[in-house]
Amino acid sequence: DTGxxxxxxxxxxxxxxxVTFRCDPISEHNRLxxxxxxxxxxxxxxxxxxxxxxxxxxxxxxxxFSAERPKGSFSTLEIQRTEQGDSAMYLCASMGHTNYGYTFxxxxxxxxx
Amino acid sequence: xxxxxxxxxxxxxxxGASLELRCNYSxxxxxxxxxxxxxxxxxxxxxxxxxxxxxxxxxxxxxxxxFKRSQSSFxxxxxxxxxxxxxxxxxxVVFMEYGNKLVFGAGxxxxxxx
Numbered sequence: 001d002t003g004x005x006x007x008x009x010x011x012x013x014x015x016x017x018x019v020t021f022r023c024d025p026i027s028e029h030n031r032l033x034x035x036x037x038x039x040x041x042x043x044x045x046x047x048x049x050x051x052x053x054x055x056x057x058x059x060x061x062x063x064x065f066s067a068e069r070p071k072g073s074f075s076t077l078e079i080q081r082t083e084q085g086d087s088a089m090y091l092c093a094s095m096g097h098t099n100y101g102y103t104f105x106x107x108x109x110x111x112x113x
Numbered sequence: 114x115x116x117x118x119x120x121x122x123x124x125x126x127x128x129g130a131s132l133e134l135r136c137n138y139s140x141x142x143x144x145x146x147x148x149x150x151x152x153x154x155x156x157x158x159x160x161x162x163x164x165x166x167x168x169x170x171x172x173x174x175x176x177x178x179x180f181k182r183s184q185s186s187f188x189x190x191x192x193x194x195x196x197x198x199x200x201x202x203x204x205x206v207v208f209m210e211y212g213n214k215l216v217f218g219a220g221x222x223x224x225x226x227x
Contacts, residue, residue: 004156031213033214033215035215040219040220041219041220042117042203042205042217042218042219042220043157043203043215043217044217045214045215045216048212048213048214055212056212056214091156091157093157093215095213100145100147100162100164100207100213101159102147102159102215103159104149104156104157104158105156106154106155106156107154107155107156109154
């Protein structure tokens with residue numbers, strides 16, 4: 001069990017560019033969550049997968065954001081046409097079947113310049 | 114609406130002093146309750162959680178929390194703070210009627226004076 005891995009750790013991009021982040025959950029965890037955290041705030045829920053099915057999306061997830069979890073393993077979060085307001089830490093968490101044992105990754109810090 | 118409130122943005126305590134971080138929630142039933150700690154630039158580490166049963170919960174690193182239904186509170190405590198406890202602390206809640214996602218408070222930054 002190597003925990004939840006996120007890649008990259010840091011990303012600097014120019015406004016208008018597309019970016020993609022990857023999350024590798026704990027292998028036996030079937031549930032995967034994406035959160036966004038801005039400075040001085042707690043993490044805010046973006047979206048949730050159970051296996052490969054995306055079961056819930058927040059209103060925060062505009063049409064520029066898309067998430068996938070092919071084959072129910074790793075997940076990607078893509079942001080198209082980035083804006084300065086997208087600058088944040090993007091956190092991934094996974095959870096198994098029981099006990100609400102959410103495990104968080106170290107996050108990807110996005111800076112849009 | 115369901116919400117989680119951490120009233121204190123910053124708290125400063127002296128090393129060795131006791132600590133209490135406050136958390137209140139707004140919900141008609143008892144939610145699942147969590148405390149997480151985050152060091153700068155890092156992810157979130159679970160300190161403890163409460164689902165039901167004994168209202169005093171023990172966690173890692175010497176932390177404990179007490180659930181008080183009458184006050185809709187889940188305050189985090191530590192009897193003696195160490196300099197390494199300096200970090201940001203988040204209370205989080207699962208409101209069962211609204212799925213199994215965590216809803217976080219805004220966090221409390223803990224500073225420890227030596």
